[in-house]
Amino acid sequence: MIFTVNVPENTIKNIPLRMAGNLSTLGNTYGDLDGGLSSVASRMPVLNPLEDGRYTISLMLPAGADIRYKYTLGDGFWNAEHTPEGTFLLRQLIVPNGEPLVQVLDSVSTWQDGTYSPITFELNVPEETPVGDIISIQFNPYGWTVPMPMWAMGDNRWSYQLFSPLNILSSFEYRYCRNDQCGTADDVQTSPGHGGRPITSSLAAQDLQDTVLDWNWLESLSSTTLLGLSVNQRTSDFWTGIEFLPSKSPTWQYWMPQAVLNVQALYANHLVVRPTWTVTNNSPLTFSPVPGLDPLFTDTTHLVAGAHALNVKAALFPMPNLPVPVDDWWQSTPHDSNWWNSWFEAYKSFAIYHADLATQSGAEALILGGEWVEPTLVKGQMGSSTLGVPVDAETRWRDILEEVRVHYSGRILWAVSYPGGLEDTPSFASEMDGIYLLWNAPLASTTSASVDEMKFTAGNLLDSIIQPYQSLLGKPVILAIAYPSSDGAATASIPVSQALEPGNTYSPVDLQEQADIYQAFLAAINERAWVSGFISRGYYPPAVLHDASDSIHGKPAADILWYWFPRFLGIIP
Numbered sequence: 001m002i003f004t005v006n007v008p009e010n011t012i013k014n015i016p017l018r019m020a021g022n023l024s025t026l027g028n029t030y031g032d033l034d035g036g037l038s039s040v041a042s043r044m045p046v047l048n049p050l051e052d053g054r055y056t057i058s059l060m061l062p063a064g065a066d067i068r069y070k071y072t073l074g075d076g077f078w079n080a081e082h083t084p085e086g087t088f089l090l091r092q093l094i095v096p097n098g099e100p101l102v103q104v105l106d107s108v109s110t111w112q113d114g115t116y117s118p119i120t121f122e123l124n125v126p127e128e129t130p131v132g133d134i135i136s137i138q139f140n141p142y143g144w145t146v147p148m149p150m151w152a153m154g155d156n157r158w159s160y161q162l163f164s165p166l167n168i169l170s171s172f173e174y175r176y177c178r179n180d181q182c183g184t185a186d187d188v189q190t191s192p193g194h195g196g197r198p199i200t201s202s203l204a205a206q207d208l209q210d211t212v213l214d215w216n217w218l219e220s221l222s223s224t225t226l227l228g229l230s231v232n233q234r235t236s237d238f239w240t241g242i243e244f245l246p247s248k249s250p251t252w253q254y255w256m257p258q259a260v261l262n263v264q265a266l267y268a269n270h271l272v273v274r275p276t277w278t279v280t281n282n283s284p285l286t287f288s289p290v291p292g293l294d295p296l297f298t299d300t301t302h303l304v305a306g307a308h309a310l311n312v313k314a315a316l317f318p319m320p321n322l323p324v325p326v327d328d329w330w331q332s333t334p335h336d337s338n339w340w341n342s343w344f345e346a347y348k349s350f351a352i353y354h355a356d357l358a359t360q361s362g363a364e365a366l367i368l369g370g371e372w373v374e375p376t377l378v379k380g381q382m383g384s385s386t387l388g389v390p391v392d393a394e395t396r397w398r399d400i401l402e403e404v405r406v407h408y409s410g411r412i413l414w415a416v417s418y419p420g421g422l423e424d425t426p427s428f429a430s431e432m433d434g435i436y437l438l439w440n441a442p443l444a445s446t447t448s449a450s451v452d453e454m455k456f457t458a459g460n461l462l463d464s465i466i467q468p469y470q471s472l473l474g475k476p477v478i479l480a481i482a483y484p485s486s487d488g489a490a491t492a493s494i495p496v497s498q499a500l501e502p503g504n505t506y507s508p509v510d511l512q513e514q515a516d517i518y519q520a521f522l523a524a525i526n527e528r529a530w531v532s533g534f535i536s537r538g539y540y541p542p543a544v545l546h547d548a549s550d551s552i553h554g555k556p557a558a559d560i561l562w563y564w565f566p567r568f569l570g571i572i573p
Contacts (some may be wrong), residue, residue, distance in 0.1 A: 004056040006107040017055045018044040020076030021069035029250040031292015035145030041075035042254035063097040081108045114167035117205040123158045124211045138182040140173040147180040166201040180251040185543040191216040217545040224559035231567035239533025240565040241270030259541035264310045267565035271307045278321040287346040304361035315365035318354040335388040355407035370415035377424045434476040442492035454520035476532035485514035486548035502540045509548045515556035522564045
C-alpha cells in the first residue's frame with residue numbers, strides 16, 4: 001500500500017513525519033509503557049518527503065486487517081494530527097484483499113489542538129557526543145512518557161517543535177537524553193534525581209535555547225594501548241562473541257541494528273540474544289511473554305536476521321524476567337508438589353516457545369539452563385533452604401529436552417554458572433552439544449593485582465577446575481565472562497544484579513580494571529587450546545555508557561576484544 005499525505009503549511013519542510021497505528025509495523029508495542037502509552041516513535045515508519053511538500057510511504061500490510069492509524073510529528077500522543085476542531089484524529093482502513101497495489105491519499109488539517117502556540121526547543125550538545133547518536137526529548141505531564149527523537153540540524157545542534165496536546169497541559173517538565181535512553185544516558189543537569197526542565201504552555205510562541213553541558217556516564221577516553229602479543233589461531237568453530245543484555249524496554253529495538261554493527265566491528269562471530277518471559281505471579285505461577293516487558297517474537301527474529309546479514313551467527317539464551325533477584329524469588333515461592341508441577345509445565349512451554357523461535361529465526365544455537373534453573377537440579381538447595389524438588393526432576397528435564405529437540409534441530413548448549421553451578425551439573429549435560437560456562441570467579445584478592453597476576457589466577461582455575469570438568473563431560477566449553485568496569489571488579493565482590501544494571505552506582509567506575517581483566521583472561525585462554533570460545537556478557541546495546549556495569553560498549557575492554565578476536569580467527573595474522 002502506498003500512502004501519500006498533504007501536511008499543514010506551518011510544517012517545517014522535510015522534518016520526519018511518522019505513521020502511528022495499532023500494528024507493530026506502525027510502532028505499537030501492545031504494552032503499557034511509560035506514561036501509559038503503547039507506541040514508540042523510533043519504531044514507527046518515517047514517510048519520505050516529496051518535492052511538492054507532500055509525504056509518501058510504501059508499506060506491506062496484512063490483507064483484511066482493520067488498521068487504525070494517524071500521522072504524527074511525534075509518537076501519536078505528542079504532535080499527532082488533529083481535526084480542525086482540535087480533537088485527536090484516528091483514521092480507519094480495512095486492508096484490501098487481492099489487490100496488487102492500493103494507493104491512499106490523506107490530508108492533515110492541523111497539528112495543533114487549540115489556541116496555545118507551538119513551543120520550539122533548540123539544543124546544543126557537547127562535541128564528545130558519540131557520532132551516530134540521536135538526541136531524544138522526553139516530556140513529563142503526569143509521569144515521564146516515552147522519549148522521542150529530535151531533529152538533527154548539524155554541528156551538534158538539534159531541534160524539536162511541540163504543537164500538541166498543549167490545551168490539556170498547563171505546566172510540565174522535559175529533559176534530553178541519547179538514543180531514547182532517558183533515565184540512563186541523560187543530560188547531567190536532568191539525570192535521575194535532579195528533575196526535569198520546567199515549562200508552561202502559552203498563547204505566544206516560545207523558542208527555548210538549551211545546552212547540554214555534559215552527558216551522564218560519558219567521558220572523553222584516550223586510545224587504548226595494546227602490546228603486540230603472539231596469538232594462537234583457533235579453528236573456524238571457535239566462538240568469539242558478545243552477549244546482549246536482555247531488552248529492558250521497547251525503546252531498545254531501533255538501536256539494535258547499530259549495536260550488531262558494533263559487534264561485527266569487534267570481529268565477533270557470535271551474538272548471544274537473551275529474549276525473556278515475565279513472571280507476573282508466584283502462586284499460581286504465571287509465566288508468559290508480556291508486551292512492553294518482553295521482546296515481541298518479531299523483535300528477536302529481526303535481530304537474528306540483522307546478525308546474519310552481517311555474517312554473524314546467533315544463539316538464543318532465553319531467561320526469566322523476575323520481579324526480584326533470583327535467589328529472593330526462589331525463597332519466596334511455595335515448594336509444594338502442585339507448584340513444582342506448574343513450574344515444570346511453565347518451563348516446558350518456555351523452552352518450546354524459544355525452540356520454535358530459534359528455528360524460525362534460523363539461530364545457530366539455543367542455550368538452556370543457567371543460574372535460574374540450578375535450584376531445580378540435583379541438590380534442590382538455595383542457601384540453607386531445601387526447595388523440595390521432585391524426586392523425578394531429572395526425568396522431567398529429559399522429557400523437556402526431548403521435546404525441545406523435536407522443535408529445534410540446531411546446537412543446544414547447557415548453561416552452567418561458575419563458581420556455584422559445576423557440582424549441580426545434571427547428568428544429561430553430557431548429552432548436550434556444549435557447555436556455556438557463566439564465569440564470575442574472582443581473579444584477585446585485592447584491587448591492586450597486575451594483569452600478569454590475574455592471568456596466572458585465571459590459568460590456574462582453568463587448569464585445575466574447568467579442564468577436568470570439560471574432560472569429564474567430553475563437550476566443548478564456551479567461556480562467557482561478566483566483569484563490571486568498577487573498582488574491585490577483579491575480586492568478584494560486586495553482586496551480579498548490580499553489575500548488570502546500566503548506570504548503576506554500586507561502586508566507583510574503573511574502566512581500566514575491566515580492560516585489564518579482559519586482557520588477562522584472553523591471554524590465559526590463548527595458552528589453552530581446549531577452550532572453545534569466549535563471550536563477553538552484559539553488553540548494553542542502545543548507547544555508550546562509561547558506567548560501572550558489565551557492558552563493554554564503548555569502553556577500553558572493547559578495544560581488547562578488537563585486538564584478540566580477529567587474531568583468534570586468523571583474520572589478522
